[in-house]
Amino acid sequence: MAPSAVPVDGYPSAHDEADVLRPVKRLKTDLTHSRTESQLGEDVPDAIPPHPLGVKPLGNAYTAKTNLKTSAGSFRSLPDELLIHLLDRLEAIDLLKLGGTCKALYAFTRFEDLWKTLFVESPPPNFTWRGTWRSTYLCLPSDLESRISCADLFSDVLHRPFYCAHVPLKSYATNIPSQNAIPRLPDLTPEEFSADWTNTPFILTSPVKQWPIYGTWTTTSLLRTYSSVPFRAEAVDWPLATYVSYMRNNTDESPLYLFDRSFASKMSLTIGPDAPDASYWPPSCFGDDLFDVLGAQRPDSRWLIIGPARSGSTFHKDPNATSAWNAVLTGAKYWLMFPPSVEVPGVFVSADGGEVTSPLSIAEYLLSFHALARRTPGCREGVCWAGEVLHVPSGWFHLVLNLEESIALTGNFVPRARVVDALGFLRDQGQNVSGFKDDVKDPYGLFVERLGEKYPEVLEEGLRELEKRSKGKRGKWEELVKGYDADDAVDGGFSFGFGGDEEDAE
Ligand SMILES: O=C(O)CCC(=O)C(=O)O
Ligand SMILES: [Fe+2]
Missing domain, CATH: 2.60.120.650 (Cupin)
Incomplete structure (x- = not known):
């Protein structure tokens, strides 16, 4: 499904973004000295621009006089998550057609994730990145990209990703408590x-x-x-x-x-x-x-x-x-x-x-x-x-x-002092072992064999430590179930104990 060269989405152009790379606003990178928090640069709270289509968070719907979603025909009763889920199944041409039926569906079909999915499934040959997934997928010159105001549409599903894409984040890296540093x-x-x-x-x-x-x-x-x-x-x-x-x-x-x-x-x-x-x-x-x-x-x-x-x-x-x-x-x-x-x-x-x-x-x-x-x-x-x-x-x-x-x-x-972790992971977490090629059937066995050939003393020490850890775990379990009485369990009277008096006395 290759998109045609210049599909127009049925709305007049209201937006005129130059189809060129934006010059990057880069902070000066000091390559020689460590910098400090204050040099992280501006990241001010009022930097969040309005949503490009004017969509607002859902909460605003409760005091609004009009709500565009109510004119979305049968789609009006679908929760936004479900609506996006359904739209995610559609081809580009269907999104374009549906987006031409009303403002609410226009806004929903403009949701960038839908176009990213389409792009990843079938990227247009020799595409140019045009600032959004939609215009890139549609090979749409930016000056043909419409911007219809959907100011009476209230949707967290549409608004939240936009908000998260713009909310300042640098402040999370500041004022680190000294005990965390x-x-x-x-x-x-x-x-x-x-x-x-x-x-x-x-x-x-x-x-x-x-x-x-x-x-x-x-x-x-x-x-x-x-x-x-x-x-x-x-x-x-x-x-x-x-x-x-x-x-x-x-x-x-x-x-x-x-x-x-x-x-x-x-x-x-x-x-x-x-x-x-x-x-x-x-x-x-x-x-x-x-x-x-x-x-x-x-x-x-x-x-x-x-x-x-x-x-x-x-x-x-x-x-x-x-x-x-x-x-x-x-x-x-x-x-x-x-x-x-x-x-x-x-x-x-x-x-x-x-x-x-x-x-x-x-x-x-x-x-x-x-x-x-x-x-x-x-x-x-x-x-x-x-x-x-x-x-x-x-x-x-x-x-x-x-x-x-x-x-x-x-x-x-894998540093020497952590070899026991790698050995334990490969031995005990087979289902989570990753990155080995399919022809390696037994990553643990292979590691043990190769380690033994080159660093026999490291292997010996690692296996000894692993055994100690496994015993430790078993020991903890045995201690934990010490108060467990099988007969009580049959009666439904299971209880964990915390050791007998003799232990307390020790
Ligand atoms: O640079 C990053 O995003 C982190 C990469 C990472 O997870 C790692 O180096 O272990
Ligand atoms: Fe990582």
Whole structure:
């Protein structure tokens, strides 16, 4: 289903947006010094523009004299969520026709997510990004894009994503309580990291500044060399030039995030630490990466990350209990983190702890849960500025918000002191193990075998520790059910006990 070249949507043009890239309003990026909160730049509360079609939040319907939805024929009685769900099944031509029947359906059929779905399902060949999914999908010059006022339409389903796409977010990264602040250090030695820091988030302020690519990689410089190279951004593979024009001119609540695992070959990069012409190398304090023993069978472990302000990563843990480092080359990232043992407000984890559901966008999460998250014991927060690298310990939950347009590199690894986590995850959470190719039938067995060949003492120590942990868990369970009496249970008189008198006396 390829869209025709210039379909017009039946409404006169009321809007005249130039079909060119908007010049980017960029904050000055200081590549050499750490910056402070006050340098985050303006992000003022009155920066939210009116909805382009004048749609208002649902609550306003209760005092309004007219409501456009009431003239939407049989559609008037459908809840907005259901209406969007139905519209999501329609082809472009049907959306266009339906949108021509009344103002309410005009507004609903203009909903950007509908057009994003159509675009992802069948992108027009040789398209140009035109600022919205709809005009891009329809190859519609912006001056033919209509803007009919729908000021008497009240819908949270239509208004909320628009609000979330514009509500200022930078303030969430300010006034971090001192007990939450992620420690900032110039650097660490491998010994210091291994002894004290493998389970603690921290920000290193110096190692990245030695990388040859630091200070030379900017969006503009990358465009000079790689503009036609396709990179993966979620569901699409776009030439860098297309992604950058999208990144600089979109109003998505959750902007597409360039997250490419094959960037090194696409960009012909050499990665250190040993290569003399390396473009960059993992910061040395992280020491040996034990997943290296998996060779060609290791899951992907490095990514190039590019995104506009407001893009980022919703709450997750990194795969296979790996740790990670994340180096910011340009821009700044706000990190919100929790240790594995903490129940993160607004995040629901499957019973086996493997699957994380956070259906909320970053903006929605921050609006609804940030205050509570900040008060939750264990919460860690920090801003990682250009030239700095943040450590994500194995098993820690993290949400990341780009405070500015950012370029970053990340690497996942298994440090010696956390090998037990990777062993335990591969052994016990098979259904959540990810990233191994299909021909690897037994990731745990493979890791044990390869680790044993190269680092037998590390394997031995890891397995010993794993056994201790498993016993610990069993021990806790046995202690917990100590007061359980099978006969009582049959009678329905089950109760947990907290140990007998003898234990109390001990
Ligand atoms: O830069 C980001 O959005 C965060 C990426 C991430 O989750 C990581 O490096 O572990
Ligand atoms: Fe991550």
